[in-house]
Amino acid sequence: MMGNTNIDNINNANTKETQNTDISLYNYDIDISPDENGYTYMNIGPSHPATHGTLRMKAKLDGEKIIEVEPEIGFLHSGFEKLGEHHTYNQWIVTTDRMNYLSPLNNNIGYALAVEELLEIEVPERASYIRVILAEISRIADHFLCQAFFGLDLGAFTALLWGFVERERIYDIIEYVTGTRLTTSYTRIGGLAMDLPEGFEKKILEVCDKLESGVKEIEKLFNKNKIFLDRVCNIGYLSKEDAINFGASGPIMRASGVEYDIRTHKPYAIYDKLDFNVITNNYCDCYGRYLVRWGEVRESIKIIRQAVEKMPKGPVNFGNSKIIQPDKKSTYTDMESLIHHFKVLMTGPTHGINPKKGEYYSSTEAPNGELGWHIISDGEASAYRIAVRSPSLMHFQIIPHIIKNHHLSDFVAIVGSMNVIAGELDR
């Protein structure tokens, strides 16, 4: 459909030259001459400002109207799942940071929960509260960046700068707790890397107040702006049946009227003790998804305030030191703790965490949707197979279906509202 691609060497191709054909020697090129109906082809390539990451779409156009789009992915495939078979369970946490790099704490927490459910253990309550607070603040950071880039693609540069101001506040607090801004690797199997520092509760409540006023400022720019509404309403309509059939999840599903949120369907950590709403509406277009994301930011701020109030004191790591390292003081003084410390960290058939042989699938609610992990264990220090269910892969399949008969300038709004992140898509 999109020209002919002969995968030959350059030497072989030269011998096929005939009178009417020309050999074009550039990679990833498509034949852009118009065909018999007058449709032209355009390549919206892997390096493009409007696609968030390395996505490629070959579009078939009739003037400015889009007839068909064929996406191509795989420009960031790094072999995460194969690495999971060589690293131990704790070493792979570092790789989970790099999947959805806008909110790395959600990935860490989801993976740690999945392995703990495979082992059938429960972390202490204080660790669950800390995990929930960090997951929610990371969700807020993700939504701010998504809306900021959405505004940038539609032409409003100010939204990008204001979104990044709020995100810098969140970076400061994440750095205060974990030590780095972006790739945190904060959880461990059976607890956390370290406890919270002093003065965290006061700081995070201040940050929550400032974030609330930040949301109001950006909303004032967009919500009643006629130019924005014209570009975003009735664009990219996804009906309820299609959303269920495609396997969508997260804000996209909730903007189409289906109330599917894993925090209320299969509650994990301590979400069943907290009181929050699940934001849904029936718009089914880009404007609905935009509104759902701001609603979720407000609900997350509510959750953080409740969790900070109710958080108990106590240990942060699961007590059994066959699964998680014992603390430093007893490692230096007690012989048995020293042996356990070594056995947890070493690799090999009998060292490491050693879950029982079995398979389990578990999922958490990431800002993009349902992030799931299917882990198969063979009783060794590293997993036998880790399969990741990424929400961006399901969402990117929807785009050719909803983009028919839209104009080229609506394409930007649709891709922006789907929040496709290349690290999660290609793994």
Place this chain on the structure above:
Amino acid sequence: MMENNILFDELKNIFADKILNNFTHKDLLAIDINGKDIHLVCEKLKNSEIIYFNYLTAISGVDYLNYSIKQKERFAVIYIFYNIDIKTQLKIRAFVPENDLHIPSITDLFMGANWLEREVYDMFGVIFDNHPDLKRILMPDYYEYHPLRKDYPLKGKGERVNFPKYQAIEVDIEKRK
């Protein structure tokens, strides 16, 4: 949330002879079937009136070559379904023999299965019959191996140093005039 034994009785009513084995881990029920029956099973599950699993969560592949417990075949494709109204999850393992790597595709029932099946083909080499467009999705088109199989090394076989930097395409000069 339906209990596992009620769910299993209901499944046995619908297709008793297809289930080879079943096991539970915590609250997730898993059943084993042959690869050839997957289309029939999914159709009956989707159209059943009591347990209508109409939401496909994930499809992934497994290579059981080095696993310590001997499984029925070398390759398996794992399907995970969900029902949003009664909040129940179901896992199906479909075994595919190594000498006949064919399994029917469920793209006509679930549109979301399109790219998931392409990924299993790309990574393991399992061929899905009646798939609309089965080609590689994550690796480049000229790649010869299937990376996630257990006999393929982690660092590859030298592709990351020698790869074609240019491809030649044929362009019709007459059309450009």
Place this chain on the structure above:
Amino acid sequence: MGLEYKLPGVMLSTLDKLVNWGRKNSLWPMTFGTACCAIELGSTFASRFDIARFGAEFMRFAPHQADVLIVSGRVCIKMMPVLIRIYEQMPEPKWVISMGACCSTGGVFDTYSMIQGIDQFIPVDVHIPGCPPRPEQLLDALMLLQEKITNEKMKDNIHGK
């Protein structure tokens, strides 16, 4: 400007200084961001760590109008030909900054589809370590590149030789 290859070097020293001053204070970047380092690159362009005060004003993705190619993020074998093509589309004079551990040496990902260092295929001027590097490190790299440009001579200014 092909004249400078024919004249002896001493006649061009003041002109060198003027041209280098102009070039180093207005380096327009072409950002080739693929993964996590691209988010830190975005933070550097935002208002807290402002990169525009160093002259790198625009964040346009156009190789034909850019001086510096900032590669940030991991590069896999499917993406490398695209990077080579963008590098070849940039006109002289041009420089390349490789930001992060993944494009300098492969980083955490030593797998079948990751390029272990883009300097096997295109010449690189400044490498920045870190995973991801902080925005201050990127500003430091830009200043190092500016120092390098001050000492260049117009006569031998073909990138990579």
